[in-house]
Amino acid sequence: MKYIDGFRDRETALFLRNRMTGAAERLAADGRTARVMEVCGSHTMAIARYGVRDLLPPAVDLISGPGCPVCVTDTGYIDAAIELARRGVVVATFGDLMRVPGSRETLARVRAEGAHVPVCYSPAAALEIAKREPENEVVFLAIGFETTVAPVISIVDAARRDGVRNISLLTAFKLVPPALRALLDDPAIRVDAFLCPAHVSAIIGADAYRPFVEDDRVPCVVAGFEPLDILLGIAEIVEQFAAGEARLVNQYSRVVKPEGNRKALNLMKRLLEPVDAAWRGIGVIPGSGLGLRAEVAEFDAAKRFGLVIDAGKTNPACKCGDVLKGVIRPRECPLFGGVCHPDNPIGPCMVSSEGSCAAAFKYSRCA
Amino acid sequence: MCLAVPMRVIEIPNEGRGVVDLDGIRYEVDLSLTDDVHVGDYVIVHAGFAIEKLDAEEADARLVLFERMADEYRRGLGGEVRLMAPPARFGGPS
Numbered sequence A: 001m002k003y004i005d006g007f008r009d010r011e012t013a014l015f016l017r018n019r020m021t022g023a024a025e026r027l028a029a030d031g032r033t034a035r036v037m038e039v040c041g042s043h044t045m046a047i048a049r050y051g052v053r054d055l056l057p058p059a060v061d062l063i064s065g066p067g068c069p070v071c072v073t074d075t076g077y078i079d080a081a082i083e084l085a086r087r088g089v090v091v092a093t094f095g096d097l098m099r100v101p102g103s104r105e106t107l108a109r110v111r112a113e114g115a116h117v118p119v120c121y122s123p124a125a126a127l128e129i130a131k132r133e134p135e136n137e138v139v140f141l142a143i144g145f146e147t148t149v150a151p152v153i154s155i156v157d158a159a160r161r162d163g164v165r166n167i168s169l170l171t172a173f174k175l176v177p178p179a180l181r182a183l184l185d186d187p188a189i190r191v192d193a194f195l196c197p198a199h200v201s202a203i204i205g206a207d208a209y210r211p212f213v214e215d216d217r218v219p220c221v222v223a224g225f226e227p228l229d230i231l232l233g234i235a236e237i238v239e240q241f242a243a244g245e246a247r248l249v250n251q252y253s254r255v256v257k258p259e260g261n262r263k264a265l266n267l268m269k270r271l272l273e274p275v276d277a278a279w280r281g282i283g284v285i286p287g288s289g290l291g292l293r294a295e296v297a298e299f300d301a302a303k304r305f306g307l308v309i310d311a312g313k314t315n316p317a318c319k320c321g322d323v324l325k326g327v328i329r330p331r332e333c334p335l336f337g338g339v340c341h342p343d344n345p346i347g348p349c350m351v352s353s354e355g356s357c358a359a360a361f362k363y364s365r366c367a
Numbered sequence B: 001m002c003l004a005v006p007m008r009v010i011e012i013p014n015e016g017r018g019v020v021d022l023d024g025i026r027y028e029v030d031l032s033l034t035d036d037v038h039v040g041d042y043v044i045v046h047a048g049f050a051i052e053k054l055d056a057e058e059a060d061a062r063l064v065l066f067e068r069m070a071d072e073y074r075r076g077l078g079g080e081v082r083l084m085a086p087p088a089r090f091g092g093p094s
């Protein structure tokens, strides 16, 4: 597969490392560090897996942001899903949510106790279940960033077309740009540049980051998920930062267009509207979520089942919030690697394979 | 959960549906979020949907760029290194 293997060549990686040296030396001479935030779980995972940090000069500090949709899903949302499963509703979900702790238990546990919680690779599978089991109510756990929103929401159209009435969505969609805005506006967090997500950008387009470059003078580079994509993106950022510049660069132009995927964006606009959304460990960010419009309210599981979703109870020792904001690194959490490990995750960052804690646990030698 | 990789479209059995191949494994995907996908194209697949096409020309140009970087590294980085600019269609480095 040349479009995968071709982006993993070691010698190119070493070349890119060398290319960064000059800029990094200038930074070091000025006593500056570039704090680069990657805002995508797949970047976090690839950075850990391919040892990207080991190739970077010390003047470059890579920090993980809130890039994993599972990790930023509030405890109360899991509680609501569990409540539905207990009431006998079929709760269809992406696999990653199964082991995320709610206030008291996990979906995996209620499933083991007999609840019907099928794992779906695609939201379309949930629609198939609804068609096959007309006597059951099926709820799909609709979480995700922009990448996932369009595939999930398209099943509403499909359900209407096929006259399927026994399916609804428990939505907790999240939008990346408002989260980046909240991080930049938080005085406790210092972010110098964003390594922008690959497939979120495929939907929203590279131009979505213009305000951060133009208004905040924060370099934004869209990069793919392969190690060379990431290294090239970081090299671009370091060079800009050392030169005191801030530009928007689309290093993933083989997939990402400036304007994004219009078809997906139109679909999202037609069925969804912006809502305030709660991010685990971060709090409510205005306008950072998407909810179903009034015309399709019949597909809203919260309304259909009269659910009230609150923040839930999170283990107070879990530092996921600080990890997600890039305030601390996973290993700075007192539970990391001790009580909390992938077989016994205390927080969602240890559950999802794209979570910062799980990535650090699995790949980092000095974890 | 956002994982998505390029897969090659090997069949379009009916409008809006496609069969893709990754390393010999076949998946059926929904093509309704993309325009103008043909057999032989590469698409980025996420949650059972093709979310965007992969522009093979841009990808090839990028691979050439990376190969040249590897060559430069092998030659011990002697002399000035000139890099081929990536295609400008979707805005390379500005």
Ligand code: SF4
Binding pocket: A317, A318, A319, A320, A321, A323, A330, A333, A334, A335, A336, A337, A340, A341, A345, A346, A347, A348, A349, A350, A351, A357
């Ligand atoms: S190590 Fe575990 S408890 Fe600590 S922040 Fe990560 S997921 Fe939460």
